[in-house]
Amino acid sequence: xxxxxxxxxxxxxxxxxxxxxxxxxxxxxxxxxxxxxxxxxxxxxxxxxxxxxxxxxxxxxxxxxxxxxxxxxxxxxxxxxxxxxxxxxxxxxxxxxxxxxxxxxxxxxxxxxxxxxxxxxxxxxxxxxxxxxxxxxxxxxxxxxxxxxxxxxxxxxxxxxxxxxxxxxxxxxxxxxxxxxxxxxxxxxxxxxxxxxxxxxxxxxxxxxxxxxxxxxxxxxxxxxxxxxxxxxxxxxxxxxxxxxxxxxxxxxxxxxxxxxxxxxxxxxxxxxxxxxxxxxxxxxxxxxxxxxxxxxxxxxxxxxxxxxxxxxxxxxxxxxxxxxxxxxxxxxxxxxxxxxxxxxxxxxxxxxxxxxxxxxxxxxxxxxxxxxxxxxxxxxxxxxxxxxxxxxxxxxxxxxxxxxxxxxxxxxxxxxxxxxxxxxxxxxxxxxxxxxxxxxxxxxxxxxxxxxxxxxxxxxxxxxxxxxxxxxxxxxxxxxxxxxxxxxxxxxxxxxxxxxxxxxxxxxxxxxxxxxxxxxxxxxxxxxxxxxxxxxxxxxxxxxxxxxxxxxxxxxxxxxxxxxxxxxxxxxxxxxxxxxxxxxxxxxxxxxxxxxxxxxxxxxxxxxxxxxxxxxxxxxxxxxxxxxxxx
Amino acid sequence: xxxxxxxxxxxxxxxxxxxxxxxxxxxxxxxxxxxxxxxxxxxxxxxxxxxxxxxxxxxxxxxxxxxxxxxxxxxxxxxx
Numbered sequence: 001x002x003x004x005x006x007x008x009x010x011x012x013x014x015x016x017x018x019x020x021x022x023x024x025x026x027x028x029x030x031x032x033x034x035x036x037x038x039x040x041x042x043x044x045x046x047x048x049x050x051x052x053x054x055x056x057x058x059x060x061x062x063x064x065x066x067x068x069x070x071x072x073x074x075x076x077x078x079x080x081x082x083x084x085x086x087x088x089x090x091x092x093x094x095x096x097x098x099x100x101x102x103x104x105x106x107x108x109x110x111x112x113x114x115x116x117x118x119x120x121x122x123x124x125x126x127x128x129x130x131x132x133x134x135x136x137x138x139x140x141x142x143x144x145x146x147x148x149x150x151x152x153x154x155x156x157x158x159x160x161x162x163x164x165x166x167x168x169x170x171x172x173x174x175x176x177x178x179x180x181x182x183x184x185x186x187x188x189x190x191x192x193x194x195x196x197x198x199x200x201x202x203x204x205x206x207x208x209x210x211x212x213x214x215x216x217x218x219x220x221x222x223x224x225x226x227x228x229x230x231x232x233x234x235x236x237x238x239x240x241x242x243x244x245x246x247x248x249x250x251x252x253x254x255x256x257x258x259x260x261x262x263x264x265x266x267x268x269x270x271x272x273x274x275x276x277x278x279x280x281x282x283x284x285x286x287x288x289x290x291x292x293x294x295x296x297x298x299x300x301x302x303x304x305x306x307x308x309x310x311x312x313x314x315x316x317x318x319x320x321x322x323x324x325x326x327x328x329x330x331x332x333x334x335x336x337x338x339x340x341x342x343x344x345x346x347x348x349x350x351x352x353x354x355x356x357x358x359x360x361x362x363x364x365x366x367x368x369x370x371x372x373x374x375x376x377x378x379x380x381x382x383x384x385x386x387x388x389x390x391x392x393x394x395x396x397x398x399x400x401x402x403x404x405x406x407x408x409x410x411x412x413x414x415x416x417x418x419x420x421x422x423x424x425x426x427x428x429x430x431x432x433x434x435x436x437x438x439x440x441x442x443x444x445x446x447x448x449x450x451x452x453x454x455x456x457x458x459x460x461x462x463x464x465x466x467x468x469x470x471x472x473x474x475x476x477x478x479x480x481x482x483x484x485x486x487x488x489x490x491x492x493x494x495x496x497x498x499x500x501x502x503x504x505x506x507x508x509x510x511x512x513x514x515x516x517x518x519x520x521x522x523x524x525x526x527x528x529x530x531x532x533x534x535x536x537x538x539x540x541x542x543x544x545x546x547x548x549x550x551x552x553x554x555x556x557x558x559x560x561x562x563x564x565x566x567x568x569x570x571x572x573x574x575x576x577x578x579x580x581x582x583x584x585x586x587x588x589x590x591x592x593x594x595x596x597x598x599x600x601x602x603x604x605x606x607x608x609x610x611x612x613x614x615x616x617x618x619x620x621x622x623x624x625x626x627x628x629x630x631x632x
Numbered sequence: 633x634x635x636x637x638x639x640x641x642x643x644x645x646x647x648x649x650x651x652x653x654x655x656x657x658x659x660x661x662x663x664x665x666x667x668x669x670x671x672x673x674x675x676x677x678x679x680x681x682x683x684x685x686x687x688x689x690x691x692x693x694x695x696x697x698x699x700x701x702x703x704x705x706x707x708x709x710x711x712x
Contacts, residue, residue, distance in 0.1 A: 233679070236643040236709050245711030247642045251682060251704065252689075273711070274646060278654050316711035454712055460681070468679045468708055512712070519710055583689070 003213040004534035005029055005066040010108045010130055012123060014197050015056060015115030017132055030537060031622070034065030034109060035509035036092045037551035039081025040558060042112050043090060044629050049561045053085035053189075054171055054196040056116035062103075062162070062202065063111075065509025067534040069104035069209040069288075072222040073521060074514025076101040076288035078162070078179070079506060080190035083562075084449060086173040086350070086405050087425045090558040091188035092449045096287035096511060099179035102160040105206020117198035122163075124154065126205045135200035140166055142343040143181045144310050150203050159205045165345020168195035170395045172403040174350035174428075178342060182295075182312030183287075186347040188427065188449050213536025221530055225514075225521050226291045233468070233519025237294035238284065240273030242316040242513075247272045249320075253584025254436040256429070257324045258379045259353075259360040260422045260574055263433050264582020267329025271319045280335060282309050292514060292521060302332040303383075307339050314338040314348070317453075320431030321352025322389070326359055327379030337389045344393035350405065353428035355388045357406045358398075360420045366413055373397040422572045425450040425564070432458060434571065435579055435587040438487040439495035442597045445569045446611070447499075448555035454512050457498035461518040462491065469518035475525055475541065476501060476517050487593060492600050497545075504548030550621045552605075553613045561630045566611045569598060633663040635699040637670065642706045648674045661697065668693040670703065682706040 007029065009022045032038045039061035051057040060082040067075045078100040084091030103111075107128035120135040138146045147161045160179060168175035168191030175191030176184045185191075194200075212218055229235055236244035246268065249255040253263035269275065276296065285295035296313030314322070314334055322337045323329065341348045355377075361367045362377035369376070375398065377384050391399020401409060407426035410417040422429045427450020434441025437459040444451035461469055463484050470481075476498065482491045498517050501524065505512050508531060514520060515527045522530065528541050559568075575589040602609055606617035615627045636658045641648060646655035661670060667683060667690060683690050684704045685697070697703070 233708055233710060236707065237711065239644060239646075242711035244643050245709045248682065248706045248709045249711075251684060251706065272642075274642065274655055458710075460708075466681065466708070513710075519708060 002026060002029070002210060003536045004070060004210055005109050006104065006107055006210055008108050009110045009112060011112045011114070012130070012132070013115045014113055014117040014121070014199060019130055029066055029109070031547070032550070033507045033509070033547050034063050034068065035077070035079040035094070035507040035551070036063070036081045037507035037547060037554060038063045038110055039079055039092070040090060040551060040554035043081055043083065044554060044558050044626065046112070046114065047083065051083055053083040053088065054192060056197070058083050058193055058196070060113040060190070060193050060197065061110060063509065064100050064104050064109050065507065067531055068509060069101040070212050070218060070534045071289050072218055072530060073225050073290040073292060074511035076290070077509045077511055078103065078185065079509055080177050080185040082190060082193045084188040085171065085192045086189040087427050087450050088562060089425055089450065089564055090448050090555045091190055091193070092506070092555070093176065093185035093187045093190050094506060094509070095177065095179060095183045095185040097180045097183035098288045099160040099162050099183070099204065101209070101288035102206055103204040105209040106204040107206060111202065113197060113199060116196065120198045120200045122150065122201035122203060123199070124203045127207055138200050139169060142166060143178045143345060144343060146201060147181050150201060154203060156205060159203050161201055161203050163201035163345070164191040164194035164199070165343070167344040167346045167393045168192050170403070171195050172346060172392060172395060173405045174347040174354070175345050176347045178345050181310050182342050184342070184347070186349060187452070189347070191345045212534045214533040217533040218530065221526065221533065229291055229521060232521045234292055234294070234513050234521050237513060238292055240277050241294055241296040241313065243271070243273030243276055243314070243319050245273070245316055246319060247274065249431070251583070252436055253579065253582045253587070254433040255324050256320060256431050256433055258327045259325060259356040259420065260429070261579070262581045263435065263579050263584035263587070265324040265329070268324065270329040270331050271323045271334065273316070276313070276331065280307070280331065281313065285312070287511070290511070290514065294513060298335050300332050300335055302336040305336050307332070307335045311339040311342040317431050318348040318352065321349050321356070322385060325352050325356035325431070326385045328382045328385050330382040333382035333386055337386050340386070340389050340393060346389070346393050349430050350428045351389055351392060353422065354392070354402050354406045354409070355385055357410070357421060358388065358402055361413060361417050364416070364420065366417050371398060419573050422574050423451070424571060425568055427451050429572070433584065434575060434589045435584050436485070438485055438589070439491045441571060441589050441594065442487065442492065442495055442601060443499055445571050445594055446598065446601060448552065448559055455499055455502050456495050457502070457517050459491070462494045472518055472523040475523060487597050489600055492597055493604065496601060496604050500545055500548040500552065502548070503551045504544050507547050507551045508544070546621065550623060553618060553621055553623065554626060556607070556611070556613055557618070557626045557630045560612050566598065566609065569611055570594065634660050635663050635665070635697070636660050637697050637701040637703055639670070639674070640704045641674070642704070643709045645676055645705055645707050648676055665697055666693065667695045667697060667703070670697060671705070676705065679708045680705065681708040
């Protein structure tokens, strides 16, 4: 009997309505663990090359991990994997909340959706029994309404609902998936894939989760977490949410401002986590069994619109993209725009970044009032920012253009606009600046699903004389702190090893604030302890790191099959132009520096100089079937 | 003789001041006091990531402070 996981994968053919349960065996779960390693496995196996991301042949996987639902912090996570309609590469996004733990209790480790339903449906899973139900009456409704309606329909307030929102229905290319009306599988447009399949929601209820192998050991580790939270680096998030970092980002010139013109925002003080705590915060919130409680619940009003606790509160990324990216310093406006994103199911990062890009185009005269439908898209105009978010979510007016995403709009507007597009593989850059975090710049460029800030440890933990987390980094054989702003081979090694570790976290599918290589509540060796206690497997950190590396190679292989190569691993041209003002005045990230770093990185990965995994590397990772899949 | 500097504390360091101060205070120090003395007086010891004086990063804890200086102090902070 498996410990921690069910051993069952539910395949749902939405075209025919047929469902099948697969039990791939213990070896499969030990090898892939869950999350996007498992998701990428099915994407590669089941999806033909060149699939239309918004067509019925796309494969959408919602996966948990082998430890999901165990009674310890940071395990309640769900990953969405499919081909991304935004990037054309592998798509990947994680979310927390209570849905994942409930889904494990409902009886499955993963749900694999193929085909397209004839009319809107939702999947209802209760204690192992699955059925597709009509969702026509839910189509067009916002997330809070749908969440309440499904619970009422099923007569159980404890049902957990994951859904795509109206933006997903309308296939906004960066629509997200939402659960609890406020937790998002945010990036790469996974909500649009749901919408394209006429899959409105997945509701789950389960009364019995799998046993864990060693309850005593798990309880001891959970207790240790509760006792050591205040001393942990993550504790700032308990106090002020992820926005705890905003003031620091501005202080070092690392807060993207006015579409990356500057790293320093004169209005930052209105947007800090501390100010949110002192003003509009109603309470902190948590995911299943987590002591960190980093989620924010805010209550306020903006221009007569209520901002309701149901829709949570803004993360750091949201405060930056809807705030400083757009030159907006009105916390209430950002909180309201965040609510719109959660109501309609929009990725707040791409939503804010796309509006900021449009504002840049407007300021440069590349678009005018005749294009925007009369909206005065100047930086700092909070009303315009909110109006655009609303239009994008509903694909109305100029929002219908911006719903295609920054990269596509830039190509349509021409070369001058392309110079303003801050994207990698069409994926908008999140709010951490490569100019002041050099190895993060490399990861932005090479990450399989486009620029991402949650795919490696950030540079400050391994720079200067900062010694707060040396013992934990040493567990990954990272022993030599590097000078500030370096991109030395040792720094690239830091980027790669921590990338593989974060990749593991997205496979075993745990929270990257709770587990990690540095400031997190639990360090690498404690993750091994946790996974051993839950699964009963005699795991080592070496074995787990291989899972992380396997995931990265699966994703890379998927992209190779879709035609991506070295030329796509590039940073936007705007980063090669000097930042203006503040501590990062004059700083750039030049293409030459990135190309040198890629030479070293690809070599360290065991890939060729086009960034393609070699057959030998795939064989070393025991996924030689992938070599056939990509024609090596 | 004493002097006054203005301090702003971020994240968990805010708890080194009374809650109603919301992380900001004027702190009285002996004339010629160093940054280290200020940190000591505020009872801040572990994991200081960044201190700035008058908008400039200041890694030197022996920096002698002046009347009216503005000091911002950050612990190691993270977010996503």
